[in-house]
Amino acid sequence: MATVALKDVMKVFADGTVAVDRVNLDVGQGEFMVLLGPSGCGKSTLLRMVAGLEDPTSGAVIMDGELANDLPPRERGVAMVFQDFALYPHMTVGENIGFPLRLSGVDAEPRAEQVAEVASALGIGDVLARKPGQLSGGQRQRVAMGRAIVRRPKLFLMDEPLSNLDSGLRAELRAEISGLVRELGVTTIYVTHDQAEALTMADRVAILRKGVLQDVGTPTQVYGRPATLYVAAFLGSPRMNLLEAEVYVHLDRHIALHMGDQVLHLPWNDLRSRQVAHFHGERIVIGVRAEALTPVPDTTSGDVLRGRIRYLEHHGHESLAFLDIGATAVIVDEIGNPPTDVPINGGGLRRFVSRLTGRGGSGSAEL
Ligand code: ATP
Known part of the structure; x- marks a missing residue:
């Protein structure tokens, strides 16, 4: 488990685009924090800075109380899940889930044990021998989750992991994912533009607009007492x-x-x-x-x-x-x-x- 603190974090791309504008945000131990906002508001860029895939232009990314700006991604103890699942098509489900363990030198036998355990927790224990091309969208996303979980990360970073799935499956998986990460107690930062997802899954929601943090609070707080007119108009259907x-x-x-x-x-x-x-x-x-x-x-x-x-x-x-x-x-x-x-x-x-x-x-x- 990890804590994350962002202090005045800013990202200006080479072409002058201000993607993230002096964001301050604390994510507590074991917390499920959702970054919510419309397309282009800077959610992914913020997540990528926590992952170490993007350098902040200024400000501090602090993990477990230590400045992490210069820490390479592999030393941050994070596991990322993306919307396109990013599975290896030539590997079986079992090999995909076990891949991070193989990279870190875990032997075949304990690896197979851990893969089986994670796969069964995710309800995909019976498709371990299949290739990703032979799976449904929901199963593929479970494999991607499995590959993230198997490393026992301190921090999950998820970037719109459900947006390629149909709405029924999305609703099913969002309950599954939030249940699972809470069970594991892993601190999670989850990016979405889907407010239903944000309000149902989050412990707290951080709402971004044009790189600027508008409001942070529990779903009940941001829905019932929005901090700005923008948030009031943005959250809820029908609109306020x-x-x-x-x-x-x-x-x-x-x-x-x-x-x-x-x-x-x-x-x-x-x-x-x-x-x-x-x-x-x-x-x-x-x-x-x-x-x-x-x-x-x-x-x-x-x-x-x-x-x-x-x-x-x-x-x-x-x-x-x-x-x-x-x-x-x-x-x-x-x-x-x-x-x-x-x-x-x-x-x-x-x-x-x-x-x-x-x-x-x-x-x-x-x-
Ligand atoms: P989406 O939901 O569409 O993925 P987002 O909220 O995740 O959007 P970002 O991808 O973080 O938004 O992008 C924030 C802003 O930064 C956008 O205006 C985007 O065009 C811009 N941007 C992202 N990456 C780059 C880059 N490498 N160079 C220049 N501008 C970029």
């Missing part, structure tokens, strides 16, 4: 509703959120809504998830936002209603079969306001 509002605190101690031509009143006796009061006189952005908004009958009075349905989207397990509420559009988890005019329960809004960011990034409040 981001509503612009002007805040006014009234003398009778209630808070009014002016959204276009609608006003939503928040009570003073609610801790979260009271924190909104700090933004008196300011325009803010409120993030509200679709599942936090409930359609209510048109006759409901009081704290509701009124919207007109633009269209409905049916997803099998849920239906989403896309509404205009004046200047903005919101997405709501639809319950039942609503009429065309849908007041949205402000109680939901009140309870789930999760984070506010002042316009232009000026000031924010953790709720």
